[in-house]
Amino acid sequence: MSSTVETRRVSGRIDQPPRRFSFNPRQSGIYVAFVLIVALFTVLTGGTMLQPENISNIIVQNSYVLILAIGMILIIIAGHIDLSAGSVVAVTGAVSAVLMVNLNMPWLLALLVTLVVGALIGAWQGYWIAYFGIPAFIVTLAGMLVFRALTLTVLGNQGIGPFPDPIRTLSNGFTDGYLGNVGLGPLGGADIVSLLVGVLVVAGIALSQWRTRRGRQHYLQEVDPLPVFLLKIGGSGVVVLAVVVQLARFKNIPWVLVLLAALVLFYSLLTTRAVFGRRIYAIGGNLQAATLSGVKVKSVVFWIFVNMGVLSALAGVIFAGRLNQAGPTAGTSFELDAIAAAFIGGAAVQGGVGKVVGAITGGLIMAVINNGMSLIGAPSEQVMLVKGLVLLAAVAYDIWTKRRATR
Amino acid sequence: MVDSILTMTGIGKSFPGVRALADVSLTVRRGEIHAICGENGAGKSTLMKVLSGVYPHGSYDGEFTFDGQACEFGGIRDSEHRGIVIIHQELALCPQLSIAENIFLGNEQTARGLIDWNRTNHRAAELLDRVGLREPAVTPISELGVGKQQLVEIAKALSKKVRLLILDEPTAALGEEDSRHLLDLLRGLREDGVTCVIVSHKLNEIMAIADSITILRDGRTIETLDVRADDVSEDRIIAGMVGRDLEHRFPPHEPKIGAEALRIEDWTVHSPTRPEHKVVDAASLVLRRGEIVGLAGLMGAGRTELAMSVFGRSYGRDISGRLVKDGKEIHARTVREAIGHGIAYVTEDRKRYGLNLIEDVKRNISAAGLGKLARRGWVNENEEHQVAGKFRRSMNIKVPTVDTVTGTLSGGNQQKVVLSKWIFTDPDVLILDEPTRGIDVGAKYEIYSIINGLADEGKAVLVVSSELPELLGLCDRIYTLAAGRITGELSRAEATQERLMQHMTRNQEHIP
Structure with missing residues (x-):
């Protein structure tokens, strides 16, 4: 029972904090699992998994669930749940269709109006949950029915389409190749703009990480040793560049990926660095302690549901735009995918724990399983079975590591 | 020859990174009230969990015998079968169920597979009478105060034909009145031949009730005192617990009272x-x-x-x-x-109302004064880290780093974190x-x-x-x-x- 790690923990008293570059299975497990799953399906599909077109497909086909997962993780961190997301996707998609197709409203204005409708839906649910005190499970279960019903009412039980081009481009299209192509040797031609964006993103990641590191050093905090730091930056840089190169070889960068990247960046910052984000963790971690520390609990809960409504509306427009039609069954069971993504991504059932990047990774794990299994021709019941078991295994793993840590 | 009911020798128990019990020996005489004293972290609760089978045989070192027979409990049911019952600090009662239902929870009074409610309530009433609780057996637990709930726990233990009753901090949540009643009850149980092991911080109560006192420190037995034979005083116990003489329990202070x-x-x-x-x-x-x-x-x-x-x-x-x-x-x-x-308020129940136990020390310290660390809604995390580090030093919070999760800290260190949080709001x-x-x-x-x-x-x-x-x-x-x-x-x-x-x-x- 006395490995080196433990003796270090005991001997590393107050003055000599142990360096924390050791592998943390609870936080890193999800990323390792993701890499392993991708590797597995790459082998099983004989490399098709990582082909340019397939990578592009995975992103575009799952963008709306990933957007929902971002909103869902905030709600789950606060200790709540949203079962209505799929129905809200449907009703907002329907609203946008009526505005754009039936009323010929300019697409940008229609998009904004739809987002406001999403916000109002979120405010409606947030009011009952935060201020009236009904459990989110009940309120959003009711919402699931109510907003599905409203979808049918708005659509008159038929699909509405087609959508204007800008919306279709947003959900299904790719950036233009303004600067033409460049030859990448055996990989063939690739779009220069996409490659430049990829390089800029990697540079941006490296720069911001470096500045964070310098800031921490300036305040005499411990940081990863330089080789570990460089390895982390290098690793993420390679992954980003590899994805971008593949995309550049296909049809360039999907617009939804640009949107998604912006959302992930913003919400990651919100959860880690903003006062509002801290309040969410405080509420989920210990509601009473948060209340007695002056956190306006009701207001925070209200606004995360408003936020969820807006993100659901965004997902609704993108989904409808992708199908080029708003249909009455749109978004069915999307909420379950988003919830599963959050929990696979390391959120705790009791609340207080979770990361935006984790939820995105959880969503991607499900996406890769979906995609990989259909590539190898597995029937849909098998896909469902595997996804269910993966969700169970992920949460079981989380609870198991937690229990081991406390023993 | 001392008639001992329980003999524990060389008990040791390790957790990852911590040796909770190093070498504990304990002898409890039949029919006595035996107090276990020690600072938080001395290993009292761990020892009680070994004794009651919460930690199964094989997960600890050493051995113990109860009533002359070696004990190799696989779980808490085994120990209860032998008449060892533990009452934990946090009471384990279901608030929505009645007193009678709680007493016979896991030990339901059945007749041909169905619960015999008449017998359940009748036997519960007898037990309540014995512990001196004048409440109908059908009263829901949620309508009782903590003191009365404690009595229900004891009635529950009695229903299991208890021979060795272990009480972990039984009066921690009780006022003077309820504490006194509880201590009287324990004296009564002693008359009936029930042996008691009581873990407590309240030295005056221990002095009032215990026949023997065993002092633990850092997972070891320091000494066992016989209250009647030895010259025992509160200061003597404290000295044994802390390993140094605490001349005064309160630091000297000259107040400078202002407006x-x-x-x-x-x-x-x-x-x-x-x-x-x-x-x-x-x-x-x-x-x-x-x-x-x-x-x-x-x-x-x-x-x-x-x-x-x-x-x-x-x-x-x-x-x-x-x-x-x-x-x-x-x-x-x-x-x-x-x-x-x-105005700042430091709550009486730091785990429930004071701390986010799954969050680290620095974020707990900043929780109430986060506005002071933020500009336009964005937190300066470096500043936060520095502030927490300052409190760690000035308050002597014993943690490896301020990134340590508060749930793992001892009670004293947790309290220092809560105090830091409120001092930071100035x-x-x-x-x-x-x-x-x-x-x-x-x-x-x-x-x-x-x-x-x-x-x-x-x-x-x-x-x-x-x-x-x-x-x-x-x-x-x-x-x-x-x-x-x-x-x-x-x-x-x-x-x-x-x-x-x-x-x-x-x-x-x-x-x-």
Whole structure:
């Protein structure tokens, strides 16, 4: 029972904090699992998994669930749940269709109006949950029915389409190749703009990480040793560049990926660095302690549901735009995918724990399983079975590591 | 030859990174009350869990025999089968179920597979009679106070034909009255031949009831004292527990009392569940800068309710009265407004109301004063880290780094984190509710020093405590509260335990 790690923990008293570059299975497990799953399906599909077109497909086909997962993780961190997301996707998609197709409203204005409708839906649910005190499970279960019903009412039980081009481009299209192509040797031609964006993103990641590191050093905090730091930056840089190169070889960068990247960046910052984000963790971690520390609990809960409504509306427009039609069954069971993504991504059932990047990774794990299994021709019941078991295994793993840590 | 019912030898138990028990030996004589003393982290609770089979045989070193037979318990059922029953510090009762249902939970009185309710309730009534609890057996647990719940736990233990009853901090949550009743009950059980092992921080109670005292320190047995034969005193026990002589349990302090900081006038608070009932009744208090003021009262007198209602109306309804801060009337209708007016409240239950246990030390410290670390809604995490580091040093919070999760800390260190959180909001008035509850003797001294330091900085401190020696040792002035009313105000010179008790028990007939 006395490995080196433990003796270090005991001997590393107050003055000599142990360096924390050791592998943390609870936080890193999800990323390792993701890499392993991708590797597995790459082998099983004989490399098709990582082909340019397939990578592009995975992103575009799952963008709306990933957007929902971002909103869902905030709600789950606060200790709540949203079962209505799929129905809200449907009703907002329907609203946008009526505005754009039936009323010929300019697409940008229609998009904004739809987002406001999403916000109002979120405010409606947030009011009952935060201020009236009904459990989110009940309120959003009711919402699931109510907003599905409203979808049918708005659509008159038929699909509405087609959508204007800008919306279709947003959900299904790719950036233009303004600067033409460049030859990448055996990989063939690739779009220069996409490659430049990829390089800029990697540079941006490296720069911001470096500045964070310098800031921490300036305040005499411990940081990863330089080789570990460089390895982390290098690793993420390679992954980003590899994805971008593949995309550049296909049809360039999907617009939804640009949107998604912006959302992930913003919400990651919100959860880690903003006062509002801290309040969410405080509420989920210990509601009473948060209340007695002056956190306006009701207001925070209200606004995360408003936020969820807006993100659901965004997902609704993108989904409808992708199908080029708003249909009455749109978004069915999307909420379950988003919830599963959050929990696979390391959120705790009791609340207080979770990361935006984790939820995105959880969503991607499900996406890769979906995609990989259909590539190898597995029937849909098998896909469902595997996804269910993966969700169970992920949460079981989380609870198991937690229990081991406390023993 | 001593007739011993329990002999434990060489018990050791390790957790990852911690050796909770190194070498504990314990001999308990048949029919005695045997107290286990030790600081938090000395290994008392771990030892009790080994004894009761919570940690199964094989997961610990050493061995023990009960009633002459070796014990190799695979779980708590095995130990209960042999008549060893443990009552944990946090009571394990289902609030929605009745007293009788709780007593026979897991041991249902059945007839051909169905529960025999007549027998259940009848036998429960007999057991309640034995523990001196005059409540119908069908009363739901949620309608009982903590003291009565404790009695139900004991009745439950008796229903299992208990021969060795283990009580972990049984009076920690009880007021004087309930504690006394519980101790009397234990004496009665001793008459009936039930052996008791009691883990407690309250040395005066141990002195009053125990036949033998075993002192643990750092996972080892230090000594076992025979209360009748040896020359035992509280100081002797403390010396054994902390491994050094604590000449005084309270650090010396010369108060520098300044101007009035907060005046509470005619403060009346109604119960949120029974609006016609006044929990606090026209209470008036004055707190001055540099002064440590005590608030004494029995369980249910309204101490916490008074404190929390002042702190942003966190408790109660239909609150009336005036708050005057530095000569001006203020309104603190929410916790935020109270913090804004420089009032801080350190809760009596730090795990439930004080800390986010799954979050790290630095984020707990910054939780109430996060605004001071943020610009336009964005937190400066480096600044936060630095602030937390400063508190870690000045408060002597024993953690490897401020990134350590608070749930893993000992009670004393957790309390220092909560205190840091409120000191960081830079309050003028600090209300400390049971600031040393569940904290070991050494850490208590540190907390007292911190409180003295806060007063010396010119802050007004109100200490709410159910332990009279603590109030007498710490406070410059003490108010007594009974049935929601202020019934006395005693200076340090006037105050004695007896006098406080007299004031605290006034108006008893008003308590419904």
